[in-house]
Amino acid sequence: MDGFAPIDSGKRLLADAVFQHLSRAIIEGQLDPGERIRDAELAEQLQVSRMPVREALQRLERIGLVEMMPSRYTRVTEVTDEVVRHSLAYAAYKLGNDIHIAATRLKDDERTRALQLLDAMADALGDTETSIAARIAFSRYIASTLPQSVYSQHLDDLDVALERNLNHIGPVLPDDELRENYAALREALVARDPNTAERLVRAQFGR
Template sequence: MEHARGRGIVSGRRLLADHVFRGIADEILAGRLPDGHILRDHEVARRLNVSRTPVREALMRLERIGLVEIEPSRFTRVTPVTDEVIDQHRELAGYAAGTAAHMAVRRMTDDELARAVDHAEAAADALGDPATASTARHALFSYLSAHSGNPAHHALMADIEVAITRALSRAPLRDVGIDDQRAEYDAIVGALRARDADRLERIIRAQHGISEGRT
């Protein structure tokens, strides 16, 4: 009984820390905590109505994925999104999404595959509106990650997708026209329906500006 109670306490603490992490991350993504904003754990704790412990845990987790920087005894602040940061996260997104898609297309059921196709077609239809297109693209790759059949990879993606979403919201994936982007989504749909994992991974990497010869 004591052991079970201990597990419950740890689980509850983890859920609270996850809630605080998500709350701070959402404020950063929404721009309510802009680049360079100084974060004080006691102020965040009061705003989120929690103790300072889960706030400190969340801030350390946010530091690991690059959303905040911590200088002990000096400051904790929201990191700036530079051109270099955007390039790094675009590359990370291309490799991570390509890997998830490669695993997912070989493991999804027919119904799950059909849903992935729906997501890809929705992303193509949203191309005229950058914000909607970004949301639809995120929904597609999140779906593929969730159906990759690899919980370890999906758990990793669940953390870093916050940083990727923030960086890629500041700039387009590549400077290409809507017709070319639509052609890429048509190719993604074709590779999904054919369950061609290698081709699907190549297309997604190319969509993020990663060429086949890049190492």
């Protein structure tokens, strides 16, 4: 658990900053599955007190990125086949719901940007790493256009969990089927057709 730079406390709440540091470290593999996290050591590296570290770890535990056994250990969780299945099901539901809402609400400039990101998904087919990045960019953009609510932080945290759990999972459907799906989704967004858009998004995850 080395290599963490001190946190700039002037930018955001410390617990949020620690959460972002740790979640990125887990997603990017700086912290490996099964690796133990010691809050005192981490607090020293980040130059913060142990309280925001503990708050961030509790938040990570709630979304399944770490597991905590009081007085014993805190460690990064494994991504099992079951976790992947559940994550794919939730991703299909969430993005399907988001696209259903967005399809009729997007402003012209937002719709143009969404179509550009969708085209980037089509262009990325055949390259797993680029496809994953394009999928995440599209999903995040659609979510960013929706009205904010009191649940926004919880939904954002779940997006972090999805990114981690599906970080190395390529497209579920064959490229030819996805290319047709993306083209049809493009038409649905242009036509402001929420039902078709939702159905097509869920199909991308095999639902």
